[in-house]
Amino acid sequence: MTEAELDDLLVRYADGTLDTERLAQLEAELARSGIARARLRDLAEQAFAIGEVARCREARSPQRRVWSFLRLRPRGAGVPFSLVSRWRPCCSRSSPLCRRIQRELYWK
Amino acid sequence: MASLPQDELIRTLLAQRARISAGVWLVVRDVHLAEDVFQDVMVKALAGESFTNEAHLLSWCRVTARNVALNLMRKRGREVTTLSGDIMELLEGELQAQGGATAARIEALQECVEALPADSRALVDARYFEGRSCAEVAATFKMGLDAAYQRLSRLHRVLRECMEGKLHQAATQRAV
Numbered sequence: 001m002t003e004a005e006l007d008d009l010l011v012r013y014a015d016g017t018l019d020t021e022r023l024a025q026l027e028a029e030l031a032r033s034g035i036a037r038a039r040l041r042d043l044a045e046q047a048f049a050i051g052e053v054a055r056c057r058e059a060r061s062p063q064r065r066v067w068s069f070l071r072l073r074p075r076g077a078g079v080p081f082s083l084v085s086r087w088r089p090c091c092s093r094s095s096p097l098c099r100r101i102q103r104e105l106y107w108k
Numbered sequence: 109m110a111s112l113p114q115d116e117l118i119r120t121l122l123a124q125r126a127r128i129s130a131g132v133w134l135v136v137r138d139v140h141l142a143e144d145v146f147q148d149v150m151v152k153a154l155a156g157e158s159f160t161n162e163a164h165l166l167s168w169c170r171v172t173a174r175n176v177a178l179n180l181m182r183k184r185g186r187e188v189t190t191l192s193g194d195i196m197e198l199l200e201g202e203l204q205a206q207g208g209a210t211a212a213r214i215e216a217l218q219e220c221v222e223a224l225p226a227d228s229r230a231l232v233d234a235r236y237f238e239g240r241s242c243a244e245v246a247a248t249f250k251m252g253l254d255a256a257y258q259r260l261s262r263l264h265r266v267l268r269e270c271m272e273g274k275l276h277q278a279a280t281q282r283a284v
Contacts, residue, residue: 017242026191027191041134041202042268045126045214050221051236054237
């Protein structure tokens with residue numbers, strides 16, 4: 001399988017549009033080739049990174065910051081929450097993960 | 109038997125977030141669902157599970173994350189045309205074996221994403237952040253479906269080469 005064919009299969013796998021035959025073809029290549037597996041892992045990391053950059057951009061937007069300030073004040077679970085808030089530079093208290101963990105710990 | 113303290117558990121899971129989420133993405137192929145699964149796993153871990161050490165926690169996370177991801181897909185009525193369990197094991201094992209390298213790779217990738225030209229960035233955002241299918245992306249950007257697949261393949265290659273360049277540069281600077 002050429003590199004271009006592999007890339008095409010991976011993008012279509014990510015899109016969820018591979019038919020059974022081509023999925024089997026991709027699986028055979030992934031089972032056989034460490035390079036193919038590395039390409040798929042790269043794709044997963046790239047999707048994650050794209051999501052992170054976009055979330056950070058949203059979190060930095062002025063409209064979002066106003067809402068975050070109005071809605072959320074820290075309460076309880078100080079130590080674990082302070083760990084969570086260092087999760088990443090743009091992790092504000094408005095992030096869903098921070099909110100959810102804070103809520104879980106608060107009611108525990 | 110001693111169990112992992114809660115603050116250490118949180119610290120470990122947050123440090124491994126990129127790796128766990130990337131593993132989940134391989135199943136769900138949606139960054140928001142991957143984040144939901146990571147949150148579920150984190151809450152389950154905090155809700156009373158007991159772990160003897162970090163390795164125990166991470167191994168539990170790997171299995172739990174995959175099960176939660178598959179259940180979520182079923183619940184949402186999505187057809188699960190995903191890779192076989194054996195291939196997933198192999199991929200997740202290799203992701204785990206990357207160890208701390210994942211964080212550096214993600215950091216380099218984020219810089220590469222930010223450096224993309226605006227139109228390329230809009231395209232990858234539409235596909236991976238807004239969760240639009242390639243057909244929707246093709247319609248939005250007024251191109252054929254095959255052209256959209258080719259453009260995305262090219263952008264993935266650009267991002268990979270950019271990340272490798274940054275990691276190589278960092279390794280060279282460390283060596284000096």
